[in-house]
Amino acid sequence: MPLELDLPPAKKFKPGSPLFALNKKPGMLLPRTGISSVPIEVQRKHLPIYQARTQLINRLRQLQSTILIGETGSGKTTQIPQYLYEAGIGRQGIVAITQPRRVAAISLAARVSEEKKSELGKLVGYTVRFEDVTSAETKVKFMTDGMLLREALGDRLLQRYSVVILDEAHERTLHTDVLFGVIKNAQERRKDKFPLKVIIMSATMDVDLFSQYFNNAPVLYLEGRQHSIQIFYTKQTQSDYLQAALISVFQIHQEAPSSHDILVFLTGQEEIEAMARTCRDIAKHLPDSCPQMTVVPLYASLPYMQQMKVFHVAAKGCRKVILSTNIAETSITIPGIKFVIDTGMVKAKRYNPDSGLEVLAVQRISKAQAWQRTGRAGREDSGVCYRLYTEEEFEKFNSMTVPEIQRCNLASVILQLLALRVPNVLAFDFISKPSPDSIRAAIEQLDLLGAVEQKDNQVILTALGKKMASFPLEPKFSKAILLSPEFHCTEEVLTIVSLLSVDSVLYNPPNRRDEVHSARRKFISSEGDHMTLLSIYRAFKNVNANKDWCRENFVNSRNMALVTEIRSQLRDICLKLGMTLESSRMDTGNVRRCLAHGLFMNAAELQPDGSYLALDSHQPVAIHPSSVFFNSKPSYVIYNELLHTSKCYMRDLCLVDAEWLHQAAPEYFRRKLRVVKS
DNA sequence: GAGCACTGC
Numbered sequence: 001m002p003l004e005l006d007l008p009p010a011k012k013f014k015p016g017s018p019l020f021a022l023n024k025k026p027g028m029l030l031p032r033t034g035i036s037s038v039p040i041e042v043q044r045k046h047l048p049i050y051q052a053r054t055q056l057i058n059r060l061r062q063l064q065s066t067i068l069i070g071e072t073g074s075g076k077t078t079q080i081p082q083y084l085y086e087a088g089i090g091r092q093g094i095v096a097i098t099q100p101r102r103v104a105a106i107s108l109a110a111r112v113s114e115e116k117k118s119e120l121g122k123l124v125g126y127t128v129r130f131e132d133v134t135s136a137e138t139k140v141k142f143m144t145d146g147m148l149l150r151e152a153l154g155d156r157l158l159q160r161y162s163v164v165i166l167d168e169a170h171e172r173t174l175h176t177d178v179l180f181g182v183i184k185n186a187q188e189r190r191k192d193k194f195p196l197k198v199i200i201m202s203a204t205m206d207v208d209l210f211s212q213y214f215n216n217a218p219v220l221y222l223e224g225r226q227h228s229i230q231i232f233y234t235k236q237t238q239s240d241y242l243q244a245a246l247i248s249v250f251q252i253h254q255e256a257p258s259s260h261d262i263l264v265f266l267t268g269q270e271e272i273e274a275m276a277r278t279c280r281d282i283a284k285h286l287p288d289s290c291p292q293m294t295v296v297p298l299y300a301s302l303p304y305m306q307q308m309k310v311f312h313v314a315a316k317g318c319r320k321v322i323l324s325t326n327i328a329e330t331s332i333t334i335p336g337i338k339f340v341i342d343t344g345m346v347k348a349k350r351y352n353p354d355s356g357l358e359v360l361a362v363q364r365i366s367k368a369q370a371w372q373r374t375g376r377a378g379r380e381d382s383g384v385c386y387r388l389y390t391e392e393e394f395e396k397f398n399s400m401t402v403p404e405i406q407r408c409n410l411a412s413v414i415l416q417l418l419a420l421r422v423p424n425v426l427a428f429d430f431i432s433k434p435s436p437d438s439i440r441a442a443i444e445q446l447d448l449l450g451a452v453e454q455k456d457n458q459v460i461l462t463a464l465g466k467k468m469a470s471f472p473l474e475p476k477f478s479k480a481i482l483l484s485p486e487f488h489c490t491e492e493v494l495t496i497v498s499l500l501s502v503d504s505v506l507y508n509p510p511n512r513r514d515e516v517h518s519a520r521r522k523f524i525s526s527e528g529d530h531m532t533l534l535s536i537y538r539a540f541k542n543v544n545a546n547k548d549w550c551r552e553n554f555v556n557s558r559n560m561a562l563v564t565e566i567r568s569q570l571r572d573i574c575l576k577l578g579m580t581l582e583s584s585r586m587d588t589g590n591v592r593r594c595l596a597h598g599l600f601m602n603a604a605e606l607q608p609d610g611s612y613l614a615l616d617s618h619q620p621v622a623i624h625p626s627s628v629f630f631n632s633k634p635s636y637v638i639y640n641e642l643l644h645t646s647k648c649y650m651r652d653l654c655l656v657d658a659e660w661l662h663q664a665a666p667e668y669f670r671r672k673l674r675v676v677k678s
Numbered sequence: 679g680a681g682c683a684c685t686g687c
Contacts, residue, residue: 149686300683330685360683416687504682624680624681
């Protein structure tokens with residue numbers, strides 16, 4: 001194996017252009033969280049942001065909308081809410097700080113609460129799904145962006161809040177993007193009565209967009225505590241990024257001290273596991289002069305305990321090499337990374353509103369993502385980033401990742417906007433507009449589900465649509481739940497919808513395939529994946545959620561626990577809506593009939609040649625290998641979703657009668673599907 | 679005939 005790659009030294013990278021300068025003293029570096037012998041008040045004063053405190057408070061007092069750009073480690077997220085509170089700004093209400101992720105909301109609340117020397121849930125609290133740690137005293141509230149959006153459904157002016165801080169706005173999550181519009185609207189309508197202060201916090205991106213959106217709001221810059229990172233580009237275009245990554249890993253491995261860990265960004269589970277095997281193989285055959293190597297894979301579907309291995313410090317004389325998906329870009333921060341190897345690739349979903357198809361494909365990252373990856377090398381000390389592409393290639397990357405709202409199905413978002421009584425969803429003030437086609441496709445889908453109707457050229461919610469909006473679910477699943485009383489199977493549908501709301505309750509370790517197969521056989525239903533999941537859930541309840549049972553049956557107990565929580569939340573909503581909850585017991589026909597009424601748009605028909613055609617788009621589709629139907633050929637099926645990878649796969653299938661589909665949406669099937677004979 | 683980036687309500 002040739003271990004050389006043309007990696008010329010490139011420019012030094014120092015992100016951002018700070019407005020509030022600060023001398024850097026590396027020796028004074030303090031931990032962001034965790035145990036420290038330094039008193040907390042002292043720690044607060046050593047944060048880069050502290051020197052700008054007075055200026056900041058004065059500016060924030062005057063301004064109604066502010067864009068705050070802060071580098072990693074500036075302390076903006078923990079300090080700004082406290083500064084506001086200490087200065088008496090917004091004391092008439094609550095200061096809300098949104099986060100894209102639950103763990104961030106929870107740990108930030110815990111940290112700030114500790115800094116304020118108060119009990120979590122009193123002055124400082126948090127609200128995430130299933131957990132509300134706040135009280136009447138709470139003045140500083142961390143929450144997920146989705147949670148604030150859900151609260152807005154009940155109070156679209158967000159009257160409890162005096163300040164809303166949208167943190168990590170550059171990530172442009174679906175929820176943050178919708179919140180932009182909701183908050184701007186609330187701010188406008190509240191300006192004479194109870195003004196709403198808005199602070200948008202972001203990394204060094206999208207500044208102009210944010211500022212323009214809030215009527216040219218001023219932009220304040222904060223310096224952080226990022227260390228300098230050297231960047232290397234390849235001299236030539238790499239045709240095989242995996243090979244290039246492998247070479248880079250071992251080049252570093254042979255040259256750098258063994259305590260310097262390496263983080264490699266790859267695209268998916270399979271690729272990572274294959275690369276891990278190759279790395280371990282090569283490492284075994286290196287000369288004794290070379291350090292040892294421990295290879296750690298990291299991706300979301302990995303069980304929790306195995307994910308935790310990235311935090312284990314490697315033994316002395318041993319180098320840790322982490323092979324990760326983009327989960328290490330934002331969600332998991334690994335300390336001690338000296339080298340980042342960036343392949344420049346990512347696996348991501350793209351959405352085509354014409355076909356309604358989501359395509360999962362390996363593609364180029366954006367510049368913003370490249371910087372994010374690079375930044376992972378300089379968190380505690382200076383670092384090095386090897387970019388496995390040329391500088392010319394980098395210059396051609398898109399500058400920003402396309403916001404989620406422009407690459408997903410908008411049915412839920414549009415339903416929420418309608419529930420927020422947005423008069424004309426096509427004209428909603430999105431910070432980045434989705435295409436009119438995808439908005440129209442969403443309205444059409446809601447129309448088919450009976451959630452909306454046209455009145456005087458306006459799209460408005462029906463009574464059913466209003467109820468649908470109260471569930472934290474995709475509209476098709478809310479619809480199935482709301483129809484379930486007609487089929488006397490609400491308990492079963494609640495269970496199934498909850499099971500479909502989590503990643504997967506099935507654990508499939510690749511090297512124990514035969515065991516998995518035989519353990520699972522007893523649950524398999526000839527009626528499809530939904531019914532199979534239902535029987536697994538019933539068995540799980542019968543053994544009182546026993547963990548050993550889960551292990552023996554290759555059931556992910558953590559996800560199963562989550563299913564239980566989701567189910568009880570959905571059940572509560574049903575009860576609030578006054579629904580009667582019945583069980584169909586052994587009658588699974590009714591359950592499938594009910595599912596057909598929610599998922600009729602996702603139906604496929606067996607063709608004479610043994611292939612399947614989607615009834616909606618008439619495109620060829622295939623049964624996903626994870627389905628219990630993989631080796632059989634039912635005539636008509638409904639599926640949860642289509643996933644385009646190597647083929648267009650249907651995931652999670654349920655056997656249905658053609659007749660049920662027609663009953664569910666007679667008009668739709670008459671219009672769309674002449675192919676199907678009644 | 680053979681496979682699943684990442685969040686969140």
